[in-house]
Amino acid sequence: MQLQGKKIATLVAADVEDLEYYVPMMRLQEEGAQVLTAALDLKPLQGKGGLKIQPDTEIKTLNADELDGLILPGGWAPDKLRRYAAVTDLVSAMDKQGKIIGIICHGGLIAISAKIIRGSATGSLGIKDDILNAGGTWADEPAFRDGNLVWGRVVADIPDFCRELVKALAGE
Numbered sequence: 001m002q003l004q005g006k007k008i009a010t011l012v013a014a015d016v017e018d019l020e021y022y023v024p025m026m027r028l029q030e031e032g033a034q035v036l037t038a039a040l041d042l043k044p045l046q047g048k049g050g051l052k053i054q055p056d057t058e059i060k061t062l063n064a065d066e067l068d069g070l071i072l073p074g075g076w077a078p079d080k081l082r083r084y085a086a087v088t089d090l091v092s093a094m095d096k097q098g099k100i101i102g103i104i105c106h107g108g109l110i111a112i113s114a115k116i117i118r119g120s121a122t123g124s125l126g127i128k129d130d131i132l133n134a135g136g137t138w139a140d141e142p143a144f145r146d147g148n149l150v151w152g153r154v155v156a157d158i159p160d161f162c163r164e165l166v167k168a169l170a171g172e
Helices: 018-030 077-081 085-096 105-113 125-133 155-169
Strands: 007-011 034-039 069-072 100-104 143-146 149-152
Touching (some): 018 155, 069 155, 085 100, 085 105, 100 105, 100 155, 105 125, 143 155
Parallel strands (some): 007 034, 100 149
Antiparallel strands (some): 143 149
């Protein structure tokens, strides 16, 4: 178990892409990580595909000093979450500390609002212009790592994203 003792938070809101939330969470748990589900409040919510999600903690209570990584899944949730300073401040603080941030699909919208876009980035084709306008370089690849940022394109690329994310969190 490569990630034993690691603490990672996944940021969610209603209409998060179910698979981009559940699959990376389960993969990291399989490697021994503690994965928190963090939302704006503790009310149960529903993913874009209809799956139920129960948050463990509120985003505003998270501290970058106490986390080893973050996951920003896609769906419609990132466009909602990016509007809150608690979200963008946490993402920015994690980035400043060089901690691993996994970003897939529309999760890049949060990265854009947190002003951490630099170098190569990917995601849903729907955010390509947003990435370019934020100063990133578009890379049409399934998944890759650029510094402390691990990028994934879309649901179909989740296996590649998870491989890159585990390697990054394990310090490879």
